[in-house]
Amino acid sequence: xxxxxxxxxxxxxxxxxxxxxxxxxxxxxxxxxxxxxxxxxxxxxxxxxxxxxxxxxxxxxxxxxxxxxxxxxxxxxxxxxxxxxxxxxxxxxxxxxxxxxxxxxxxxxxxxxxxxxxxxxxxxxxxxxxxxxxxxxxxxxxxxxxxxxxxxxxxxxxxxxxxxxxxxxxxxxxxxxxxxxxxxxxxxxxxxxxxxxxxxxxxxxxxxxxxxxxxxxxxxxxxxxxxxxxxxxxxxxxxxxxxxxxxxxxxxxxxxxxxxxxxxxxxxxxxxxxxxxxxxxxxxxxxx
Numbered sequence: 001x002x003x004x005x006x007x008x009x010x011x012x013x014x015x016x017x018x019x020x021x022x023x024x025x026x027x028x029x030x031x032x033x034x035x036x037x038x039x040x041x042x043x044x045x046x047x048x049x050x051x052x053x054x055x056x057x058x059x060x061x062x063x064x065x066x067x068x069x070x071x072x073x074x075x076x077x078x079x080x081x082x083x084x085x086x087x088x089x090x091x092x093x094x095x096x097x098x099x100x101x102x103x104x105x106x107x108x109x110x111x112x113x114x115x116x117x118x119x120x121x122x123x124x125x126x127x128x129x130x131x132x133x134x135x136x137x138x139x140x141x142x143x144x145x146x147x148x149x150x151x152x153x154x155x156x157x158x159x160x161x162x163x164x165x166x167x168x169x170x171x172x173x174x175x176x177x178x179x180x181x182x183x184x185x186x187x188x189x190x191x192x193x194x195x196x197x198x199x200x201x202x203x204x205x206x207x208x209x210x211x212x213x214x215x216x217x218x219x220x221x222x223x224x225x226x227x228x229x230x231x232x233x234x235x236x237x238x239x240x241x242x243x244x245x246x247x248x249x250x251x252x253x254x255x256x257x258x259x260x261x262x263x264x265x266x267x268x269x270x271x272x273x274x275x276x277x278x279x280x281x282x283x284x285x286x287x288x
Contacts, residue, residue, distance in 0.1 A: 076107040076120065084233055085255055087211050092117065096135065099126040099211055102232045102254075104156075123231075124154040126211060129168075141191065142174040151183070152207050156231035160224035162190040164202040192224050213255035219247040222268060229264070230281050233257040235274070240284035242270050 082088040082100040090098045093110045094117055100106060104123025111117070115133035122140070129135045131148030139155035149168025155161045163172060165183040172181045176194050183189060188202035206216040217225065223244035230237040232254060248268060254260040258274070261281070265272055272283045 076109045076118075079105045079107050081105040082123075085213060085257075092119075094130050094132055096130045097128040099128075101125060101154075101210065102213070103234050121153060121155065123156050124152070124210070126150070126152045126207070141176065142172060145171045145173070152210065154228075156228060158191075160190070160192055160221075160228060162188070164188040164207050166202070166204055166207055190220075192221055213253060215252050215254055216250075217252070218249050220249075222246045222248055225264060226281070226283055229254060229257065229260055234279060236280050238280060238282045240282060242283055242285055 080088065080090055080098075080100065082102060082104050085102050087102070088100040090100060092098065092108055094115075096117065098106060098108075098119070101124035104121070104125060106119050106121045106123075106125060108120075109118045117129075117133065117135045118138070119127075119136065120138045127135075127137065127146075128150050129146055129148050133147075135146045135148075137144045137146075137153055139153060139161070141155060141158035141161050144151070144153060144163070146168065149170055150166040151168075151170050152162075152164045152166070154163075158175070163170070163183060165185055165187050167185055169182060169184045172179070172183065172189070174181065174191065174196065176191055176196060179196060181189065181196075183199070186202055186204075188200045190197045200218070203216065206214075209216070221244065222242070223239065225248050226237050226239075226244075229252075235257070246268060248264060250263075250267060252260050252263050261272055261274075264270075265283075265286075269286050270283055271286050272281055274281050
């Protein structure tokens with residue numbers, strides 16, 4: 001029986017040769033060690049192969065994330081719009097809040113890879129930005145960059161823009177004169193007919209009152225004011241025989257278009273007519 005067993009072993013383990021001078025027990029011990037060493041070599045070879053495959057897979061996953069996070073930055077949300085004489089409150093994915101004023105719209109993009117936030121604005125909005133990576137607001141006439149702050153942007157057109165910083169700070173990059181201007185808490189600035197104003201003190205209460213349709217102006221050009229009122233309500237404006245360089249100062253309630261126009265026309269001594277069919281407002285000298 002023992003001889004049969006040895007012959008069987010010799011047939012299947014001939015490559016694990018042993019010296020005849022060793023005892024049977026030593027031979028079996030040496031054979032077991034060689035078998036064990038052979039199995040360990042297979043395991044190490046398998047582990048190395050698995051490691052290489054896993055590393056290659058990890059690289060592809062990283063490249064996929066890199067592509068989707070960094071290069072798909074042009075994918076913006078659909079336009080979010082506000083109605084005439086109303087404010088729409090909207091929360092962005094990072095919990096920043098946009099208070100979209102009358103007849104305005106915006107779209108946004110949040111980059112999951114870099115954390116950068118981008119908004120394209122048409123009209124007017126108050127932004128309450130949560131701290132985080134860079135937050136960019138693009139508008140006709142330039143862009144604003146912030147980290148975490150509260151500020152108002154009014155840009156219905158590139159002819160007249162107004163910026164007011166309530167908290168924190170913002171950096172404006174204006175197309176006009178290719179200017180880069182920083183606004184700190186309490187600073188305000190406006191752009192009128194390609195002219196940039198000096199910094200002025202921004203009244204925080206008056207900024208928030210804009211959300212209720214109440215506007216305060218200090219020496220705003222008449223054409224900029226009338227154009228602003230028209231755009232706020234979706235109307236184009238025309239001028240006939242009036243001096244649009246004149247300045248207006250005061251408070252105007254713009255919850256209703258005609259109420260606001262009556263205040264301005266009375267103060268400036270002008271008349272106006274409205275065509276609802278053509279969506280136009282025509283301003284002309286007062287008849288006596």
